[in-house]
Amino acid sequence: MKIKFKIRRYNPSEKDGTKPYFQAYTVDVAEGMTVLEALLKIGGEQDPTLSFRKSCRSAICGSCAVSVNGFSRLACETQILPEYKKTGEMTLEPLANHAPVKDLMVDFSPFWNKMAKVQPYLTPKDEDEMPAVTAEDQAVIDRSQKCIMCGSCNAECNALEIDANFIGPAGLAKAWRLAGDVREGKKYRRLEKLSDEHGMWDCVRCVHCTQCCPKDVSPLKAIELLRAAAIKEGITDNHGAKHAVSMANSVKRVGMLDEAAMTFKTLGFLRSLGMIPFGLKMEFHGKMPKPLIFEQIENMDEVRAIYEEIEKGRAGKG
């Protein structure tokens, strides 16, 4: 079957090369053919100037990630026909949230710099404190260990799109791999650093990282585990943790979110005053939530029972 590929081209060394453009190539696609095989065919038979990365061709090295019809995928494991049958198109672009270098190749230096920032190596506990690692301990960090550094999650990340300094899902998944390891000697220090601006609390939980990860790492799960561990360690003097704690307390108290009280508890009195213009605007548009001073939902006993169960479970785990 002949399929038209629209590929975003970019070559800053060409005259007027600062402007990316799309170029079309028609490829005879056989059953089971992957996007990478099509790229190799185009590069080999039609246009040797087309640039893209690849190495293992087996979904192991992480180097071939590109955007396929607007979604980050590994080119070497994405079969063309099922994708084409679903969408009726085949558009290839460089990974989003990464600066293009040439055609489908992007600059990975920010990715590696962020990885370096989370110190991607274990700082072992002293020998006399070193625990024996159980299968349960291993299971907690297991998914984070599967990362092949393809960058797809960072490309899909909404928080990274608005703040280039955000560590990002790949860095945070690696951070959990280490902070969640029972042999790690600097767990507290790690969690404290990751609770700063641009760290774990900047994730907006859009779930894109988990949806696109080709290795089922689930960076969002790693971020949730980092947050829970930070709160458990008492690292709560930051907006993110305060917001999470006040949210949990609000549901425990009245069964729903008391947004007005949460603003005060998250930002403190003085910073909440700065929200007054925003609050007035909300009031004007009829969107200001009422403070839930005496209200609570029906069946509050059921909500409390859920909390009791959770707290019992935590106590059981020590």
Ligand code: SF4
């Ligand atoms: S869930 Fe968080 S880390 Fe993952 S893509 Fe969304 S904002 Fe980024």
Ligand code: SF4
């Ligand atoms: S977490 Fe998944 S998507 Fe992100 S870099 Fe690792 S393997 Fe790729």
Ligand code: FES
């Ligand atoms: S070429 Fe290695 S993951 Fe695709």
